[in-house]
Amino acid sequence: MDKLLSGKKILIMGAANKRSIAWGCAQSMLDNGAELIFTYQNERLKKSLLRLVEDESRLVECDVSSDESIEKAFAQVAEKFGKVDGIVHAIAFAKKDELSGDIMNASREGYALAQNISAYSLIAVAKYGIKILNNPGSIVTLTYFGSERAIPNYNVMGVAKAALEANVRYLARDMAKYGVRVNAISAGAVKTLAVTGVKDHGDLLRLSRERTVDGESVTTDQIGGAASFLVSDLSTGVVGDVIYVDKGVHLI
Template structure:
């Protein structure tokens, strides 16, 4: 029986461990027939991936802090495997001091770092990925509703996610003539490595779960299933959009 993503080659950027949303995306994509290529930032993260990924999974290093690294990564992918059909960008970062303080106290270096890794990297990834992407390709990123609401303790990351979502809209317009669609998934609060870096993250997780329509938090595979839809040909009419995968939390906030 054919699967939804048979014949699709998808790059997933940002898998940190088995609890990360990016890993939920990878699991769903692989279950639906995709050939998955994972990127990792450094050797420490690669060792973590070695423990969870199926044997034979392709992994390529990519530190998105420099455009040259991103360009090199996608050139390497193209040389080894040919064109790709999609990319999932699940990368965000702010230093501890910046995350713990309010936006009013954010210093310039912390602001620039958060924007660079969390928002600008999506521009860089989209630029170089689109050059080796088949028509009807798809690019998706991960965001959170702290981009449009002042979520307690989310602070500077909310500002960076707002920039990321604006990037999605403009890049969707830029890449539309190439038949490449660009979207964002606004995932609910899930206990990932990224969330545990947020001050009072336990309160955030409990409040989010209480506001779901069924009283249960969304999980990483459920978010991954939305990513599978966006990577598939079923979503060819969807671009420049934001799809919520939070079990309705955004309805009640």
């Protein structure tokens, strides 16, 4: 019997380990019948990803700080696997020093780096993605409530997430002519490698958990379910949107 994503090929960017949101997306998409290809940032992360994905031929190196790397990676994907139906962009980075204290102390360099990796990279991924995405196609990125509220210590990353959400809207407008939908999931806080860079992340995770409707944190499986929906044909009317998958944290 056909599943929701049978016949769809999805490129997953940002799976570092089994706690990664990208890995939750991958699991849900596999369960729903998709064929997956993964990018990894560097050799260290490739080793980590190889613990989860046995087929090394499905892993492609891609550092989103470099246009050249993205172009090369996507060309490799197209050569090996043909066009894809969706791309999951689950990538962000800011230096630890920038994720604490007052935002007045943010450096120009740290601010720019967070914007580059966490927000601009979606534009670069879309630019090179045009060449490898089918029509219809879908791009999904991951954002956080810190784009809308001043979350303690989240600082430059909150500003980068606000830019990322604006990028989603502009890209959704301009990618429409290629038949590509662009959306974001605003995920609740989950303990991943990325979150441990934020000062007092234990408090952030606890507060977020306490504010869910049932006192239980959202899971990467639940986030993955929404990502599967957004790359599926069930969501063809959802364009340029930010969908909360945070178990109601944003309500309070």
